[in-house]
Amino acid sequence: MQLLASRLDSVKPSPSMAAKSHVDALRAAGRTIIDFTIGEPDFPTPPHIVAAGVAALNAGQTRYTGSAGIPPLRKAIAAKLAHENGLAYTADQVVIGTGAKHVIYNALAATLNEGDEVIVPAPYWVSYPDMVALHGGKPVIVASDESNGFKLRPQALERAISPRTRWLVLNSPNNPTGAVYSAAELKAIGEVLLRHPHVWVMTDEIYEHFVYGAAKHVSLLALVPELASRALVVNGMSKAYAMTGWRIGYGAGPQELVKAITLLLSQSTSCAAAMSQVAAVTALEGPQQCVADARVLFEQRRDRMVELLNRIRGVRCTAPDGAFYVFASVAGLIGATTPDGRKLSSDVDVMMYFTDIGGVAAIDGASYGLPAHLRLSFATAIEQIEAGCASLARAVEALDFSHVNEETSHA
Secondary structure, three states, rough: OOOOOHHHHHHOOHHHHHHHHHHHHHOOOOOOOOOOOOOOOOOOOOOOHHHHHHHHHHHHOOOOOOOOHHHHHHHHHHEEEEEEEHHOOOOEEEEEOOOOOHHHHHHHHHOOOOOOEEEEOOOOOOHHHHHHHHHHOOOEEEOOOHHHHHOHHHHHHHHHHOOOEEEEEEOOHHHOOOOOOHHHHHHHHHHHHHHHHHHHEEEOOOOOOEEEEOOOOOOHHHHOOHHHEEEEEEEEOOOOOHHHHHOOOEEOEEEEEHHHHHHHHHOOOOOOOOHHHHHHHHHHHHOHHHHHHHHHHHHHHHHHHHHHHHOOOOOEEEOEEEEOEEEEEEEHHOOOOOOOEOOOOHHHHHHHHHHHHOEEEEHHHHHHHHHHOOEEOOOOOOOHHHHHHHHHHHHHHOOOOOOOEEEEOOO
């Protein structure tokens, strides 16, 4: 008798979690590894938020809450969405999950039937396609590249929509590319969706506070409010407030969908941790200077990493407008030969060479739907960025480029 469900055959382990395990194993073996795989701020949760969590524990707020979340947090989120994003939601249109990932997973579980299609622009966050497949859906990947800013174009969206399309997943600022959609670009996408009333849109805005230079984060629903009746806004506390381990994410959408997600939560995790929810209220309603300071710090790190990476032969990248990742082309390294005679035939080979020989961990672009790239996180100290990029440069200098197209390798 087969033990495991056949649907697991289409699901891969999270590449970021796999990369973390590989780094942990190398470190346990005594290796010094500079880790650029990390998708979380490297600094602690701000003290006033920690204090709120401790106070909640001391006050005995250690029991189950309602599955949708505590009323003060749902109200605080509704107020935040109104104030920061121009979106009109009531508290009963908000649901709390154990991270934004949890909300996305349960939204798909609540809405997908076998064979339903979900449009996923690539490069994509690694979990989107697998979560769709896990619930019997079909991920429809719509590719983009650096030539169009790694962004979904309206024409490509129009071509991808079919009678079976249930969702479009739109992530801005984007993981892994840092692409940020402008208001004009979002309006154009919204116009396509308005022509197809059977298609819902899920906007993953978890990196909203980390945008740089002239880029501005705008919510699609603030520009095209007509879509609100078939949309889910997803966000969370992990990135902006350095609260990854507290596990608080949320979704805001039509009450029918929120109730369905809440039903699934009631039969799975029951609720998010009570003390984490209390701390999240303080994060949203308390001083926001910590978020502004983090944005400035990340922009400085971004600039330094982009500068140093572009000095390395065969590596090329543009400065991302948001999030805290650089999505660098390593096409110029593919075809090179390592000192022990192995040919680098893919971005996965490049990633492993950098980790095992260079002592620097990144994640391959193929895992995000666009090979010949690497995702490198700059959510780490400037000193680590400089040391890591120096190690990458030394590793590249040791390669034999005699069989690599010279124009490509210097790109």
